[in-house]
Amino acid sequence: MPPTVARVLRVRILTLCTIILSSAVGFAGKHFVMPSANPAKTYPAHDQHPNEGVTVGIDPYDMADKASIFSVPYNDVGFVPIFVVITNDGEQPVSLADVSPELVTHDRTKIPRATEDDIYRRIARAPSGPSANPLPWPKKVKGTVSQQARDETQDAQFAARAVEPHSTQSGFMFFDVSGISTPLAGANFYLTGVRDAKGNELMYFEVPLEKYLSAPARP
Numbered sequence: 448m449p450p451t452v453a454r455v456l457r458v459r460i461l462t463l464c465t466i467i468l469s470s471a472v473g474f475a476g477k478h479f480v481m482p483s484a485n486p487a488k489t490y491p492a493h494d495q496h497p498n499e500g501v502t503v504g505i506d507p508y509d510m511a512d513k514a515s516i517f518s519v520p521y522n523d524v525g526f527v528p529i530f531v532v533i534t535n536d537g538e539q540p541v542s543l544a545d546v547s548p549e550l551v552t553h554d555r556t557k558i559p560r561a562t563e564d565d566i567y568r569r570i571a572r573a574p575s576g577p578s579a580n581p582l583p584w585p586k587k588v589k590g591t592v593s594q595q596a597r598d599e600t601q602d603a604q605f606a607a608r609a610v611e612p613h614s615t616q617s618g619f620m621f622f623d624v625s626g627i628s629t630p631l632a633g634a635n636f637y638l639t640g641v642r643d644a645k646g647n648e649l650m651y652f653e654v655p656l657e658k659y660l661s662a663p664a665r666p
Contacts, residue, residue, distance in 0.1 A: 479517060479599040484617035487534035491662030492636075494652045499643070500537030501610075503652040505636050506530040507659060508619070517603070519596045524569045525625025526561060528603070529636065532617040535610040539644035543616070544608050546640040550622040553633025561621040566600050567592045569623075631656040 487504030488495050495502040508514045508528040514521065521528050531548070535541050550558040570592050605618030624630035638652040 479602050481603065481618070482516065482530060484530075484532045484615050486615060487532040490532060490659075492654050492656060492659035494654045496650060496652070499649050500535060501541055501641065501649060501652075502534045502536070503638055503654060504532040504534070505654050505656075505659070506532070507631060507656070509631060517599060519570060519599055520573075521566070521621060524573045525623055526566060526569070526621045527624050527630060528619045528621050530617065531605050531620050531638075532615060533607070533610050533641075534615045535612055538612050540609050540611050541644070541649070542609050542642040542646075543640075545642065546638055548620050549637045549639075550624075550630075551635050551637060552627060552630060556627075558622045558624065561623050563597075563600055563604070565623065566621055567597065569625075570596055631660060633657065 487493050487502035490504030490506050492506070493502055493504035506529070508516070508530060509522065511522075514528065517528070527550075529550075533543070548560045552558065603619040605616075605620050607616035607618065610616045622630075634656040636652075636654040636656065638654075639648070641649045641652070643649060
């Protein structure tokens with residue numbers, strides 16, 4: 448083989464190896480980034496309590512384009528991630544230490560917030576079919592949950608214990624909607640247990656999911 452041809456082949460092989468390695472690093476290094484939260488009242492699906500100065504807004508991540516921020520396919524394993532935003536426009540902090548979120552479907556089925564363990568068990572049971580990617584990525588062993596999946600699930604959770612005056616807290620809550628064909632249609636999100644600075648419980652928040660489903664698509 449002439450030296451020039453051999454040199455060109457070596458360059459092409461090195462370039463291909465570099466592309467493959469870069470792709471592998473990028474795939475493995477995908478890191479969840481929490482969406483920026485706007486004031487709760489700016490979300491189509493919200494419930495505002497003007498007298499108490501607190502608003503709860505929700506934004507389900509039920510569509511593939513929105514759910515692409517996750518590396519874990521929560522929708523595919525039966526969970527709907529709901530981005531919950533709580534804004535306190537009052538002068539005193541409100542406590543979230545005892546809140547109880549619930550998704551109630553159109554037929555009045557009550558679905559509590561899934562725990563991290565609930566999510567891990569479902570991920571571990573999920574079948575892992577043949578990958579369409581020709582690159583030899585390491586396969587997940589059935590019955591295990593990768594550290595990346597655990598980290599993402601923990602980082603995504605709504606974890607705030609309080610909302611300070613004139614501020615907003617946000618995060619994801621996951622609900623098990625497996626076996627329900629249209630879980631959001633006619634459903635309502637309820638949040639109870641929000642308390643004022645004196646420990647008094649605020650009126651419960653009720654957010655119809657139809658407000659989200661019927662809202663114009665964002666540009």
